[in-house]
Amino acid sequence: MEASVSLDLPTRILQARQRIEPYVRRTHLEYSPGLSKLADGCEVYIKLESEQITGSFKARGAFNKMLMLAERGPEFKEKGVITASSGNHGLGCLAACKRTGIPLTVYCQKHVDAGKRNSLEEQGATVVLYGEDCVDAELEARRTANLSGVEYISPYNDYDIIAGQGTISVEILEQLPEVDAILVSVGGGGLIGGIARYAKQVKPSIKIIGCSPEKSKVMHASVIAKKLIYEESFDTLSDGTAGSIEENSVTFEICRDYVDEWMLVTEEQIGKAVVFMAQTHHKIVEGSAGVSLGAYMFNAARFKGQKVAIVSCGSNISVRSLQDLLNKYVK
Structure with a gap:
């Protein structure tokens, strides 16, 4: 990764924020009583990119x-x-x-x-x-x-794309300056890369948590291997984060250097998180949003006493898939 571009990325994110402001929504950061009560002293907020135009960040x-x-x-x-x-x-x-x-x-x-x-x-x-x-x-x-x-x-291997996604981080830090941790679903790394690079520049103490489905965790595995690797992906509810990553993607080094922790989420946990949002917040979210939400829901004790923001990255789930999940997990 070109060092000058990496160092300049927070500035490019702020420029992107000005450029796109007339065209996209400043999405709501919604307090979640249901998620907050899962851990003592925890305050959890959901960044509703699932209500962004086109239904996605x-x-x-x-x-x-x-x-x-x-x-x-x-x-x-x-x-x-x-x-x-x-x-x-x-x-x-x-x-x-x-x-x-x-x-x-x-x-x-x-x-x-x-x-x-x-x-x-x-x-x-x-x-x-x-x-x-x-x-x-x-x-x-x-x-x-x-x-x-x-x-x-490229959907992720492009600094201009990453800068646009990083504007979410600008908004979160404006809406909740005292945030301690941000949970983000990870596919190619463009979303978490932009969020992490800006957040770490503005508030170095913040923890950025990368969340991946167990069935498709290429960036997670690559960071562990210290290089981009090929790992087979399997069918997952999180189709928006699934699949391999382009060789030499600029997102790898950003994820390696600025993401603090990685969590894996099962298909059951993803599905239950999608259902939780429908039942408790009356929001429709897709499987990729269920990844970050599920990562918190089933690891809540890890965030005791913290202020947490979870990025709900999209809402484009089919009616049939949503119906199947509701039938499966609503008692």
């Missing part, structure tokens, strides 16, 4: 990137851009592309959630299905973009 990074491209010149409105996504990043890019007049092509793995694929196509994106893993789609999208001279937008 991904809109932040997408708007930052697309607005920067639009400032560079009109050629992007002619050529368009190419990205790869399991759904949420594509929806965020599509919203930003509509605002800037830039055509969008999205590469998705073959088994991408049908609801997210339909949303992309219905709203005007060109969708190309490729490969069995999200990293297969990413590599093919990048290859196609390079051959055709079109800009490729």
Whole structure:
């Protein structure tokens, strides 16, 4: 990772905040009595990125990137851009592309959630299905973009995307300056990378907790191995964080250097967290949000006496999946 870019990232996050402010929501940081009572003296707040436009935090990074491209010149409105996504990043890019007049092509793995694929196509994106893993789609999208001279937008391996996601950290520290720990779901590392880099700059004592599903924990395993590795991912409720990570991703060193602790979450814990949000907060969240929520719910004693913020990163869960979870865990 270029040292100068890493050092400059907090400044770029603040610039991104100004750039995207007219287009995205400053999401609510909601106090959770139910989660707070799980540990003595603990105050827990949920950062509701699940109520962000497009139903996911991904809109932040997408708007930052697309607005920067639009400032560079009109050629992007002619050529368009190419990205790869399991759904949420594509929806965020599509919203930003509509605002800037830039055509969008999205590469998705073959088994991408049908609801997210339909949303992309219905709203005007060109969708190309490729490969069995999200990293297969990413590599093919990048290859196609390079051959055709079109800009490729990585869902996480891009400092402009990371800077956009990092604006969540700015808001949390404004809304709860005394926060002791932030729990974040981890896929490619763009979300936690931006949050961690800014938070550690402003408040070095803060603890950043990376949360991954047991069935897909590539960044977690890579940090342990001290290098990006390939590890097979399996089907998980957290489809938004699932899959491999692009080789040489800039997010690895940020996660290695700025994330303090890692937690793994089972499928049952993810499902119960999704149901908890529906029952207690009357909020719909997707499996990837259930990862960070579940990490706290089943490790609450670890946070005794602390003020905790949990990032609820998305709400794009299918009705069928939600119904299945409610049937399974509501007694």
